[in-house]
Amino acid sequence: MNLNYFxxxxxxxxxxxxxxxxxxNYRKIQSESHPDRFVTATSAEKLASMQTATLANEAYQTLKKPTNRAKYLLELQGINALVDNNTNMPADFLMQQMEWREAVEGNATNLSGMHRLLRDIKHEAATLQETLADELDTKKAWQAAAETLRKLQFMDKLREEIARKLAILED
Amino acid sequence: MALLQISEPGQSTAPHQHKLAVGIDLGTTNSLVASVRSGLSSVLIDDDGHALLPSVVRYMPDGSIDVGYNAQTAQSLDPINTIVSAKRFMGRGLKDIDVSQQPYKFVDSNEMLQIETRAGIKSPVEISAEILKTLKARAEKSLGGELVGAVITVPAYFDDAQRQATKDAARLAGLNVLRLLNEPTAAAVAYGLDTGVEGTYVIYDLGGGTFDISILKLSKGVFEVLATNGDSALGGDDFDRRIFCWILEQSKCKPVNAQDTRLLLTKAREAKEWLTDHATAQITSVLSTGEVINMTLATKQFNEFTQTLVAKTLSPTKKALRDAELTIEDIKGVVMVGGATRMPQIRLAVADFFKRTPLTNLDPDKVVALGAAIQANTLVGNKSDADLLLLDVIPLSLGLETMGGLVEKIIPRNSTLPIARAQEFTTFKDGQTAMSIHVLQGERELVTNCRSLARFELRGIPPMVAGAARIRVTFTVDADGLLSVSARETTTNIEANIVVKPSYGLSEEQILSMLKSSFSEAENDKNARLLAEAKVDAESLLAAIQAALEQDGGLLSSKEKQQIKAKMDALRANIGGNPRPHLADAIREATEALNTATEEFAAKRMDASVNRALAGKELNTLDI
Known part of the structure; x- marks a missing residue:
């Protein structure tokens, strides 16, 4: 199937x-294609099952998560938003990044502080997602969307970092 | 006498035949086998009425092998030749375990550890295979026929090496593995189908030697694992060991020998079980030195010195919740699985953490096997309504070694299976024709902190200038959670040859030699068996393709149809061929050729059925 994920x-x-x-629709496709449906099938059928189920999983994960979905939409427009050399971010955002990082470091041993930060980050991410929806769906402003996406990706990374620190705190 | 099955002319009895399939819970302390009979999943019992088979294997002086209760009774008399909790050693090296607490003679090796017994050197895979053989025999006797296959459960947190070892053990026991199923998922199936619940549930599974936590979303027969975590070396055994240490400490005993260690561990287990319903437990024993042990263990003390073990289960629980991006308010219920969850302090801790009483209405010892049996019944196609769908995940990230001993993740933990990821590599020397790839599993950043799964040697790369070759390596993790790797040079489209060196598993040759030594059949018998098997496989492939052509032949052009039919005729000619040496091989080759010729057709059928499902049309239930 040469379909795009949408x-x-x-x-x-x-x-x-x-x-x-x-x-x-993901569940419908898995119901038809999952390897569990083909345990006693021919090896050609097992291969087709494996390929379709794998594609469905990959596509589902891509469209389910906002960051991945935005990145994929931009890719369909021929824009690779997250390449590493694309780091000329606006100065105010770089300043804000530094503040976020300092807050994470400053609260590294403080459980309630970390949870509060996590809430703030979720809130910030939700705002960025609203902006993305506007840029991608209404304005079709691809370059602006790519920039917003990079900001959102930064928030994702921050969230992962906090999760790692929380795991250490809780052990 | 075999009964003849009479069918209408032109109709086979095959589709309506109930295929014998079982679910096996291969546990650290106890193992079980269950099957669905008359629509109901039930545990199969042995001649003495026991449902549980203690996972204990004793190599006897007369060369025979004892498995189960007799072996368990003998463990303190013959500790060196009586192996308990072999599951803890599956896919593990000597450096992974605390040998000081084990009575066995371990054989030093860089790979999976081995144990020296009077029957020779045994790997944990062979020991586990003995348990599986016993359960297979029980099932075949009880169900009255040969098994089509088995679903075997593994802890969700088992890594690739531990899963592969389990599958190898089943193969050695002569079982066809339909699927390796995660224990908490199996429990969720039994629980969810039993109660018809919907929503997000946590399965807290503390077994004899492993701990798993899985968070699942249950809805309309779909069991979707959102996150899993655990500790594959934490279980009820560890509580026994804490009591054992307490006994030694309190009685100020000198270090005891292997026999007394086993004796006191048994007493410790009994005390633990007694404390489930009583405030104090009496521990009395006479050691081989003549020393008398007589002491009282109170619940309060027991709770105090096992507090850290209980806490050790909550940290993976928090991680799983965070990975699923959920809080305890999102959880509709917590299901307790595994014999160790009978301990009151565990139930209290779980209730306290989730702020709700955990669900204990299904027998925590049996629920995993019951769920596995339901899945086995569905997988072999006994159930016509294929509503049950399990979407499970990989428990630990897969990564590759990069420069400086770091690990680069290629498949993150909690990815839904099956999954495939491709990675491109290039050569760094002119004319380079080989390269080595080291695959690891785990969450840490350094190679030394992750588990080494295998080293892949890629050979046959066409010689080019440095950096010109593009080698696309695809890592695939199947529904059993097992990894496979394929590689291709993309500029020339030459398939690179992969040589796998598993870090802890058995090589194909080792398994074949173990299988060989277990079959002592004559060469003639062997050839006859191989031929019969090849014919059965060929016939069933022909029948399946015939049915597919009748149903979906319209998807093919007449030319494509002709090509498939030619391969079918070729296979039929081989099946009907005169007996000759290597006839089995010829049939296998023709079967393989027919399979390859139908790949395109299978893909078209798959697309068509997906489209039908999305369009909301009902499918012919017979073909699922």
């Missing part, structure tokens, strides 16, 4: 998608 799940390519429909 076509695979019969969705319109957009950032603001119907997540329930995505999940529903």
């Amino acid at each position: 076509e695979l799940f019969e969705l319109k390519p957009a950032f603001d998608i119907d997540l329930a429909a995505l999940e529903n």
Whole structure:
């Protein structure tokens, strides 16, 4: 199947998608293609099952997570938003990044502080996602969206870092 | 006498035949086998009425092998030749375990550890195979026929080496493994189907030697694992050992010998079980030195010195919740699985953490086997409504060694299976034709802190200038959670040859030689068996393709149909061929050729069925 991920799940390519429909159609595809359905099948059928189920998983994970979905939408426009050399971010955002990082370091041993930071980050990420929806779906402003996406990706990384630190605190 | 099955002319009895399939819980302390009979999953019992088979294997002086209760009774008399908790050693090296607490004679090796017994050197895989053989025999006797296959459960937190070792053990026992199923997922199936619940549930599974936590979303027969975590070396055994240490400390005993160690560990286990319903436990024993042990253990003391063990289960629980991006408010229920969850302090700690009473209405010893049996029944196609769907995840990230001993992750933990990821590599020397790739599993950044799975040697890369070759290596993790690797040079499209050196597993040759020594059949018998097997496989492939052509032949052009039919005729000619040497090989080759010829057709059928499902049309239930 040479479909893009949106076509695979019969969705319109957009950032603001119907997540329930995505999940529903993902499950329908897995119901048909999962290797558990082909345990006693021919090896050609097992191969087809493996390929489709793997594609469905990859596509689902890509469309489910906002950061991956935005990145994929931009890729469909021929834009690779997250390449490493693309780091000329606006100065105010770089300043803000530093403040976030300092806050994470400053609260590294403080459980409630870390949880508060996590909430702030979630809030910031939600705002960025709203901006992305506007840039990708309404304005079709691809370059602006690429920049917002890089900000969102930074928030994701920050969240991972906090999760790592929390895991150490809790051990 | 075999009963004849009479069917309508032109109709086979095969599709309606109930295929015999079982679920096996290969546990650290106890193992079970279950099967679905008349629509109900039930545990199969032995001649004495026991459901549990103690996972204890004793190599007897007369060369025979005892498995189960007799072996368990003998463990303190013959500790060196009586192996308990072999599951803890599966896919593990000597450096991974605390040998000081074990009575066995370990054989030093860089790979999977081995144990020297009076029956020779045994690997944990062979020991586990003895347990599986016993359960297979029990099932075949009880169900009255040969098994089509088995679902074997493994701890969700088992890594690739431990899973592979389990699959190898099943192969040695002569079992066809339908699927390796994660224990908490199996429990969720038994629990979810039993109660018809929907929502997000936590399975807290503390067994004899392993701890798993899985968070699953249950909805309309779909069991989707959101995150899993655990500790593959933490279980009820460790609570016994804490009591054992307490006894030695309190009685101020000198270090005891292997026999007394086993004796006191048994007493410790009994005390632990007694404390589930009583405030104090009496521990009395006479050691081989004549020393008398007589002491009382109170619940309060027991709780105090096992507090750290209980706490050790909560840290993976928190991690799993965080990975699933959930909080305890999102959880609808917590299901307790595994014999060790009978301990009141565990139930209290879990209730306290989740702020709700955990669910204990299913027998924690049996629920895993019952769920595995339900899955086995579905996998062999006995259940016509294929509503049950399990979407499980990989528990630990897979990565590759990069410069400076660092690990680069290629497949993150909690990715839904099956999954495939490709990575491109290039050569760094002119004319380089080989390269080595080191695959690791774990969450840490340094190679030394992760588990080494295998080293892959890529050979046959076409010689080019440095950096010109593009080698695309694809890592695939299947629904059993097992990794496979393929590689291709993309500029020339030459398939690179992969030589795998598993770090802890058995090589193919080792397994074949173990299988060989277990079959002492004559060459003639062997050839006849191989031929019969090849014919059965060929016939069933022909039948499957015939049915597929009748149903979906319209997807093919007449030319494509002709090509497939030609391969079918060629295979039929081989099956009907005169007996000759290597006939089995010829049939196998023709079978393989037919399989390859139908790959495109299978892919088209898959696309068509996906499209039908998305369009909301009902599928012919017979073909699932």
